[in-house]
Amino acid sequence: MKHIFKQGSDASAPTLVLFHGTGGTEEDLLPIGEMISPTSSVLSVRGNVLENGMPRFFRRLAEGVFDLEDLILRTHEVYDFLDEAAEKYGVDRHNMVAVGYSNGANIAASLLFHYEDAFKGAILHHPMVPLRDKELPNLSGIPIFIGAGRNDQMCSAQESEDLHALLTEAGTVTELHWENNGHQLTRTEILAAAAWYGEHF
Numbered sequence: 001m002k003h004i005f006k007q008g009s010d011a012s013a014p015t016l017v018l019f020h021g022t023g024g025t026e027e028d029l030l031p032i033g034e035m036i037s038p039t040s041s042v043l044s045v046r047g048n049v050l051e052n053g054m055p056r057f058f059r060r061l062a063e064g065v066f067d068l069e070d071l072i073l074r075t076h077e078v079y080d081f082l083d084e085a086a087e088k089y090g091v092d093r094h095n096m097v098a099v100g101y102s103n104g105a106n107i108a109a110s111l112l113f114h115y116e117d118a119f120k121g122a123i124l125h126h127p128m129v130p131l132r133d134k135e136l137p138n139l140s141g142i143p144i145f146i147g148a149g150r151n152d153q154m155c156s157a158q159e160s161e162d163l164h165a166l167l168t169e170a171g172t173v174t175e176l177h178w179e180n181n182g183h184q185l186t187r188t189e190i191l192a193a194a195a196w197y198g199e200h201f
């Protein structure tokens, strides 16, 4: 997968794995990674799917309606890529924290729904429930931050509450952080995520 890897100054800090939103690239979240953990190595990935020229991590049938077959296939593809990248760049595969926004948060959530060892933790900005009626793996003790907007037209408050409940049932320690905003990623939400990260890693 197309990506950027940047070696951090602290080899023991988690590697941040960045997943952009629809129409973004692997450049987008680099400043956010810097705000969250400036000493971490960063692996920023570009989604392999194109929707009218806009990169995404999996196909959708309509806004908010996911192509589940493709979502599952792409989830495994990203997981394999993370294994390969960890080996290539000499970072600890078990010391990765995901940071995703929108479509990128959805693929990160799907990785958590499919694998117990995908990530050591995750920051999900405006995620949805990636797929329903799936038994989740044992995600015991994994810290997760969900950033949600009370006026998010793309992702209802119920959707955020449902994801919070499902991840909590699977054993994670998930914090649901609300902003009085829409789907956009605001500075206050990033600062809240950075403060949360500082408490957990």
Ligand code: MLT
Pocket: 021, 022, 060, 063, 064, 065, 102, 103, 104, 106, 128, 154
């Ligand atoms: C998705 O398709 O993953 C969500 O609708 C959010 C987005 O548009 O990226």
